[in-house]
Amino acid sequence: MLYDYLVVGAGLYGAVFAQQAMEQGKRVLVVEKRPQIGGNLYTQQVEGITVHKYGAHIFHTNDPEIWDYITRFARFNRFVNRPVANYKGELYSLPFNMYTFYQMWGTVSPQQAQAKLEVQRREITGEPCNLEEQAIALVGRDLYEKLVQGYTEKQWGRPCRELPPFIIRRLPVRLTYDNDYFDARYQGVPEEGYTALIARMLAGAEVRLGVDYLACKPWLDILAKRVIYTGPLDAYFGYRLGSLEYRSLTFEEAVLPQTNYQGNAVVNYTDRETPWTRIIEHKWFQFGRGADGAELDKTVISREYSAAWQPGAEPYYPVNNIKNEALRAEYQELAAAEPRVRFGGRLGEYRYYDMDQVIAAALTASREELGRPL
Structure with missing residues (x-):
């Protein structure tokens, strides 16, 4: 065989695994369906501006090991995420903090804001049955109706009353003027963009772009001893149990x-x-x-x-409800029976990951893989 590892997908998980394997002297082939590396982290220069082509990606972590690892491949600036919410022309600070409460209610002390929250939370007396009730139990109706309801319903494509409460079980509420969204020890954006970062990780690997692994699986599989698959979990098995929702x-x-x-x-x-x-x-x-x-x-x-999501569209966010979790478990049983393939990443595991979690998972996978005989 020509390669020790065939890595399917040139996103963050695949790039971390490939880099670690090459660092141990392994021969790596990376195939990517898109015409560029980086997955959803792909950045491109437009009018001299680094554009995040698949949505905003701000790196953040509290793990010094992850920070030390990622900063081997890029210099990060000091960008801190402080988003603003626009509700019909009214502007509010996010996440919910003393600025937000002042803008919403005119409260000027933590005690006033806490009292207002407690009064509004009392609307929900029992165990929340849906996302709407869960949100009101956490932040009250005013914040829910202006800053949670519409945004969430657009995100998920259905009313909040039809969404499970666990989706929004944790809403950060700060009785301080701290509007650092992630509140992470390490935070920033690569100064040269994420594409340059991924390119440095993949240096030394053979990378083939515009290659659909599942369409070419028989002849690609014979090129390597092991496969690291980061594509959609259900697609690998031809959707034989049904489609996972995104x-x-x-x-x-x-x-x-x-x-x-x-x-x-x-x-x-x-x-x-x-x-x-x-x-x-x-x-x-x-x-x-x-x-x-x-x-x-x-x-x-x-x-x-x-x-x-429909076939042909990019899958972004898993729909983590009871139905999909059960289907995911069935597909994972099939995945466990694939002797030469390891499934990883957001799509390969059908799991929402932040970037630092992707890196941690890929580093763990590489340690386990590279510690075993091929």
């Missing part, structure tokens, strides 16, 4: 002849009537300057729309 996203990108469109990298649109869920202004990930540090007289925005 939510998808579409993007509307525009170059605008102005220096500043919205004054922030991320603005969420939380009313139900606005069709998009958020607008990203990419230059603010680099503090308003171009990738080379130059001042710019243009800006690039992306309107993000949530959409139902």
